[in-house]
Amino acid sequence: MIDTFYFSPELTVSDLLGQWPQTIPVLLRYRLDCIGCRMASFDTLEEVMHNYGLAWQSFEADLRSAIQES
Amino acid sequence: MKNNFSVQSVDIRQLQNTPLFKGLPEADLLVLLKQSHPQQVQAGGFFFFQNDPTDRVYVLILGRVKLTQSGLEGEQEVLMQVIGPYHLFGAVALTQIPGYLVSAQAAEDSAAIYWERSEMMPTVSTNAILSINAIQMMAVHTQEFQERFRQMATQRVERRLANMLLKLASQNGVKTPEGILINMPLTRQDLAEMTGTTLFTVSRLLKQWDEKGLVISKREQVIIRYPHGLVIIAEDITL
Numbered sequence: 015m016i017d018t019f020y021f022s023p024e025l026t027v028s029d030l031l032g033q034w035p036q037t038i039p040v041l042l043r044y045r046l047d048c049i050g051c052r053m054a055s056f057d058t059l060e061e062v063m064h065n066y067g068l069a070w071q072s073f074e075a076d077l078r079s080a081i082q083e084s
Numbered sequence: 085m086k087n088n089f090s091v092q093s094v095d096i097r098q099l100q101n102t103p104l105f106k107g108l109p110e111a112d113l114l115v116l117l118k119q120s121h122p123q124q125v126q127a128g129g130f131f132f133f134q135n136d137p138t139d140r141v142y143v144l145i146l147g148r149v150k151l152t153q154s155g156l157e158g159e160q161e162v163l164m165q166v167i168g169p170y171h172l173f174g175a176v177a178l179t180q181i182p183g184y185l186v187s188a189q190a191a192e193d194s195a196a197i198y199w200e201r202s203e204m205m206p207t208v209s210t211n212a213i214l215s216i217n218a219i220q221m222m223a224v225h226t227q228e229f230q231e232r233f234r235q236m237a238t239q240r241v242e243r244r245l246a247n248m249l250l251k252l253a254s255q256n257g258v259k260t261p262e263g264i265l266i267n268m269p270l271t272r273q274d275l276a277e278m279t280g281t282t283l284f285t286v287s288r289l290l291k292q293w294d295e296k297g298l299v300i301s302k303r304e305q306v307i308i309r310y311p312h313g314l315v316i317i318a319e320d321i322t323l
Binding site: 051052053056057065 | 250251254264308312321
């Protein structure tokens with residue numbers, strides 16, 4: 015159980031959404047298809063970066079600010 | 085084939101997760117379990133055939149069971165569902181429907197426990213938890229089949245096959261270094277029967293997807309190498 019705000023690239027999408035539902039708007043803003051995706055329990059954030067061609071640093075920063083602002 | 089399978093082999097904790105028994109007090113479940121009977125069927129054998137009188141309701145404990153339905157004209161069978169351990173099958177025995185709607189064939193050496201309709205019905209009809217759970221089970225079943233029907237009626241075969249693979253992976257998937265393995269014996273014929281298409285079409289599509297690096301397709305095994313790629317096909321996502 016990760017209880018700090020540092021996100022590991024190995025975190026699965028479903029774990030991210032389950033533990034931090036505040037990040038849902040971030041995923042929607044990036045136009046990711048993760049919400050409701052059947053592969054959410056398998057795909058890691060690293061794989062999402064690769065699938066969508068995103069940069070980890072800015073994405074992770076956006077996730078963190080979604081938590082801090084909530 | 086286990087020679088020592090009996091009602092004692094059943095893990096009560098896992099049985100508590102069987103949808104029919106969710107929320108049932110452990111003491112009540114133990115009483116029910118004691119009333120059940122064991123049955124083993126070797127791979128390829130049947131627990132019951134379509135249209136047999138609905139005498140028994142089963143919970144699979146070991147192995148895997150395919151539920152298939154034939155029409156009257158000897159056309160290709162449809163593979164309705166694959167049952168894994170601690171899931172119910174033959175649930176129509178809890179209803180007024182007189183004949184099984186499907187045949188239940190063991191895909192691997194399998195062992196189940198069953199209750200006769202005459203044993204189970206009085207319990208289900210007087211126990212509110214079991215009754216509600218039975219309704220819930222039927223609703224989930226209907227939901228799934230409405231969705232599959234909708235896909236069949238409106239989606240091209242590529243989407244139906246991709247959707248089926250993703251569904252199977254979300255239910256039976258295991259992450260491996262090669263990708264997400266659908267952890268059950270799964271032939272191309274099975275996939276054809278589940279998606280309402282021919283063996284030829286499934287083979288053609290899997291070969292294409294294998295060449296593109298989306299899946300690894302072996303004789304009885306499918307591994308999803310690139311889940312996102314399959315999702316794009318399944319949901320017809322335009323990039």
